[in-house]
Amino acid sequence: MKTQIITGFILGFTILIPQYSIAQHQSDLDFKIPYGDNSRVGKYLKVNGINLYYEIYGEGEPLLLIHGNGGTIRNMGCQIEYFSDKCKVIIPDCRGRGKSELNTDSLTFEQITHDLILLLDHLGIDSCDLIGWSDGGIIGLLMGMNYPGRTKKIIAMGANLWHDSTALYPWVIEWIQTSRQEAAQMIQKNDTSANWELVYQRMALMDDQPNIALTDLQKIKSPVLIIAGDKDMIREEHSVLIYQNIPKSQLWIIPAGTHFAPINQHELFNETVHRFLREPFVRPDSKFF
Secondary structure: OHHHHHHHHHHHHHHHHHHHHHHHHHHHHOOOOOOOOOOOOOEEEEEOOEEEEEEEEOOOOEEEEEOOOOOOHHHHHHHHHHHOOOOEEEEEOOOOOOOOOOOOOOOOHHHHHHHHHHHHHHOOOOOEEEEEEOHHHHHHHHHHHHOOOOEEEEEEEOOOOOOOOOOEOHHHHHHHHHHHHHHHHHHHOOOOOOOHHHHHHHHHHHHHOOOOOHHHHHHOOOOEEEEEEOOOOEOHHHHHHHHHOOOOEEEEEEOOOOOOHHHHOHHHHHHHHHHHHHOOOOOOOOOOO
């Protein structure tokens, strides 16, 4: 029974977010448009040795959406629906997720970030706003750090700078490591019930990365909104630390929020993010003298 539970959790970072969300908010993922599988708008681009799948909705200023480790385009359907009548929403399946190929035996955040930069190049987009969720938030921070001028405003939801217990709760680390070990065992057994090589790489990505120095956050010149739930997978003090080390940043800890707030509290999430994107950045001070 224990093995079955762990196996289900592993397949989870392909299906964890959808199952978690559907169980609580079925209607939130019941979209009329088949996001992530929309033959009308879906396209492929050859980048860095893979076919990268992406979809575009709406017109206007570009907004890049970046899903999390176990997510796909569909998991950000609530954001696509909200923002697609306000701007040009660009959303890819990141490398090894959804319809995009993996084609590496060593998946890294830097690699994924470069894939997305090449996508923006292909689309003729010099700079854009972006919303990154979980691993997508990490990628958003890396884009701001390593590709100056390519980001206007960055929203990073549930992001972490490193992968130890000062950033993640112990239960998260235990789940990642246990899942990685089981995937390795399945590979050794030549089990074909799932794509265990892919599962292993995703878990290894979270187990070994990211490794971002606080001083590197100083390189980010874009305004950044750091978001986390008050009951997130990321320690709230870690989210505060990220906020404190980005020159132009704001912090939002969502009351009664979890790592899945972009779905479970999508109305509040989208409205708050939209306000941050449309209003001039300010960082007011309580000092009155």
